[in-house]
Amino acid sequence: VTMSGAHPSHEALAALAADRNGAGELGSAGVDTGDLALGPEQLARVQEHVGRCDRCRDEVALLGEGAAALAMLGQPELPAGLHDRLISAVREEMTRDGAPALLPGGAAAGTAAAREQDRAGGEAAVVDMASASGRVPRRARYARRWLGWGTAAAAVIALAVAGVSGLSQLGGGSGEADGAGGGMAYDQGSEQPTAGAAAAGAVPRFPASGDYNLDRLRQDLATRPDLRAAYAASYQRRGERASALDSAEGGPPPSTTVTGRQDEQPRTPEVQPHSGSARGGGDANLKRACPQVSSKGAQEIVIDASYRGRPAMLVIWVQGDPAVVFLRAFTPDGCTLLGTEQGSAPPP
């Protein structure tokens, strides 16, 4: 146990180092003296060897130094604001579409109650969570996700058919196809936008220096015509997608209190290694952060700036009536949600 060839084992040397450091004194180093304990005879034999072996003597010294150094590191304090950020992220994860771990009132996914909850929108859903008690069965969640993908696939097929027979022939049906496709275009995880998205162009992006938040946005709207134009487009189309989706589902038109659908909320992405370059193109990172960012290209604005001192990609959009402006800050790679803000949206 104590010897490995001509020299004591690492374990025996570590035990000797722990013994020399003093088991009682070194308790905070976490040296497991129970596991490493040497009997008196073994200890004497190892000590005798170390006394005449430079290599082992240096090894014992290193082990002792390393353990003593680690003993100086305590448990760090949680950074200010991190706890709130964690709670916020967890609640957002619980309410986000595709994997709503919890819905209020025991509403099963796919039911009218669940759809109604969806219509209540992101922030409203978070508020409702406080009084919720039900949980969506896992199976139902995934059934719902597949239903969404199926709808998207149907929309793509419909668009393909439209390409053959002529878009104009779709008539009133095009609204339904556009509605479903518009909301689901990125649900399939495709790196390529749908035909509709391609036609509409990319989500407008604006670089900005320094920290960014909603207050800064309000200031910039007064001084940056390009940003103001994009904001105006988002503002004017704030109810478009909710109406289209509502129509696609066959439900009633949105009430005046609707603030948007849950599936319009950018979401914290799955924690998975990226395929391809982690520093890939901005659009790929945007889709990683917000898989359901508008395929119409005019409802969101992306600001490349910093958020609370960190480089960030900020996704901003306007929803609802009265209009509310939402901000989601992600790391530039789209992997991590840094924070969220919302406030009343000034008319453009």
Place this chain on the structure above:
Amino acid sequence: VNAEPSDEQLLARHLAGDQEAFSELVTRHDRRVYSVCLRVLGNTEDAADATQDAFLALLRRASSFEGGSAFSTWLYRVAVNAALDLARRRARVRTVPLEADATPITLASADPGDEVVTAVTVQVALARVAEEFRVALVLCDLCRLPYAEAAAILDVAVGTVKSRVFRGRAALARELRVLDPRARQSDAEAGAGPGRPGTQSGGPGATGGPAVAAGRLSALPGTAAALAASDEQAASQRTEE
């Protein structure tokens, strides 16, 4: 008697639909998870991101927890994986100057001679230790988990964990010597110092106790030098990339 619910009970409540149960788990363990992530990643921003990733992963996989192992084992495993995943995603483990770090590093040592600089230097050195050794050190020497539990977390044999811990300690000490070669030189000049009687000069007696080691570490150059070395390493890594 209002006994605190166990972690497993809180998880069960969460799965049963209790809206606050998971938040309670977050509150209970956020500092522990952050600590693991910080020690593995070496900087506060990445540690905060990894902590968030870890709790979201726990949330997503809550229903897969079957109680075959302790909740804490599962928690540490997810935390370590989140930290390593983030490190790989961001391609390298970085260290950031303490001046830009609002989070104070807590010292465990009671020696009043120890300074924050010492802990920073240790953290810098720890970030230079190979990943597999560093993780073992974090779990066993910092989180004070038994080798068997660390082995379960890392899904390796107990002997492998021990080997990684021992090699990690030695590697850490070597990094500390690199960060402060003067300390090593003065150490040699001082001979055995207050070590045990009968030890040879420069021998194991030189590390005769934590106070001695702490004294040596306290003699390390200031933060600037340590961080300059760190920056050089980061620049070197970037060049290699």
